[in-house]
Amino acid sequence: MTHASELPTPDTHALQHSQRLQDYIIDKIAVAGGAIPFHDFMQYALYAPQLGYYSAGAHKFGEGGDFITAPELSPLFAECLANQVQQVLKTLPDGIILEFGAGSGILAAELLLHLQALNSVPQEYWILEISPDLQQRQLKTLQQRVPDLVSRVRWLHELPSTPFKGVVLANEVLDAMPVQRFCVEAEQVLEYYVNFDGKAFVWEMRPAQDAALQSFGEQLRECVPTPYTTERNPYLNAWLQALSEPFQAGVILLIDYGFPAREYYHPQRDTGTLMCHYQHRAHTEPLILLGLQDITAHVDFTAVATAAEAANLEVAAYANQANFLLGCGLTEILLQHADKQEAREYIKLTQQTKILILPSEMGELFKVIALTRDWHEPLLGFVNDDRGRL
Numbered sequence: 001m002t003h004a005s006e007l008p009t010p011d012t013h014a015l016q017h018s019q020r021l022q023d024y025i026i027d028k029i030a031v032a033g034g035a036i037p038f039h040d041f042m043q044y045a046l047y048a049p050q051l052g053y054y055s056a057g058a059h060k061f062g063e064g065g066d067f068i069t070a071p072e073l074s075p076l077f078a079e080c081l082a083n084q085v086q087q088v089l090k091t092l093p094d095g096i097i098l099e100f101g102a103g104s105g106i107l108a109a110e111l112l113l114h115l116q117a118l119n120s121v122p123q124e125y126w127i128l129e130i131s132p133d134l135q136q137r138q139l140k141t142l143q144q145r146v147p148d149l150v151s152r153v154r155w156l157h158e159l160p161s162t163p164f165k166g167v168v169l170a171n172e173v174l175d176a177m178p179v180q181r182f183c184v185e186a187e188q189v190l191e192y193y194v195n196f197d198g199k200a201f202v203w204e205m206r207p208a209q210d211a212a213l214q215s216f217g218e219q220l221r222e223c224v225p226t227p228y229t230t231e232r233n234p235y236l237n238a239w240l241q242a243l244s245e246p247f248q249a250g251v252i253l254l255i256d257y258g259f260p261a262r263e264y265y266h267p268q269r270d271t272g273t274l275m276c277h278y279q280h281r282a283h284t285e286p287l288i289l290l291g292l293q294d295i296t297a298h299v300d301f302t303a304v305a306t307a308a309e310a311a312n313l314e315v316a317a318y319a320n321q322a323n324f325l326l327g328c329g330l331t332e333i334l335l336q337h338a339d340k341q342e343a344r345e346y347i348k349l350t351q352q353t354k355i356l357i358l359p360s361e362m363g364e365l366f367k368v369i370a371l372t373r374d375w376h377e378p379l380l381g382f383v384n385d386d387r388g389r390l
């Protein structure tokens, strides 16, 4: 973890961009007549049109960016996922793939390539991406990597209103949704608001107004010491409900870093899980580097399961990333590469494998949850189903 004072200084162009976003948020604070809740601040910092971290042109992913995700890290991730997707599409031959928040487009491109090799390319691959900048980047990646398959890809602006079947994917999307930040005190539940003091954004604590947050905080008080600061995703229920409506049959795979509620709201985790990423440095100060850094919170997978059940989806399986990828055939895939690749390339793949599956890297922190409708087969990636922990 890096201390905020040790972060690299942005260049002039980046600082000017950041200043424009700062002015935009100061206006929002003025319109609100005072401080705004942190989840609104996070929404603007990440998604303000043309200015937010995801909406504007910051590089974001990979070595030249701020952080690296599993599909960016290794082609093996998409190759494993393709096996799981193929299992579903075989049973639902007219099924489509819907990917939320497709980032640079690398997962879409590689999935399509592997599904082609497995004779299972879906008629359509839909991408629902809220960042226009990333939509452009995804199109470019797909045109370069899978020119003969790009015609199957369609960008949606909202969820379809007509029913569809197939596979829904969201890798590291839930952690990029704005969260409420709050503090459970002995007598009250306080919500973190953000104000501007003339020089910088500053925290302001106010009694929680949102009834759901208030009641969540009060229940939490039974199990944690006070004061206890943490987060909660207020958009999860509505998001899963909206997705559930047109989803007729198939499997929704949500992949992200996080824990079941018991571990998430652990008594010792009393400063929450809020994390910022800037040029591959992780730190905990979301009120600086506006528009230049990612802001995330870990995912409470118990809340995901509860929201899924409320939306009439079945919580079919849950596993950590290591078990999921091994279930999808990671070892066999790696062995096939050993025969095909040059030694140097193969060594690279083995190093990437370690990062994907070691418990000290991504293997344990990242989880995969499978939500289904009208689906009755055991899923390939979940031989070691761990729903009992949710």
Ligand SMILES: C[S@@+](CC[C@H](N)C(=O)[O-])C[C@H]1O[C@@H](n2cnc3c(N)ncnc32)[C@H](O)[C@@H]1O
Pocket (backbone or CB within 6 Å): 054, 061, 069, 070, 071, 072, 100, 101, 102, 103, 104, 128, 129, 130, 131, 134, 170, 171, 172, 173, 176, 177
């Ligand atoms: C951390 S990035 C992950 C990108 C990619 N899935 C990957 O693994 O490399 C988060 C992505 O989710 C998108 N996003 C965030 N909230 C979203 C939502 N509600 N619907 C669709 N996309 C969303 C962002 O614009 C961005 O593309």
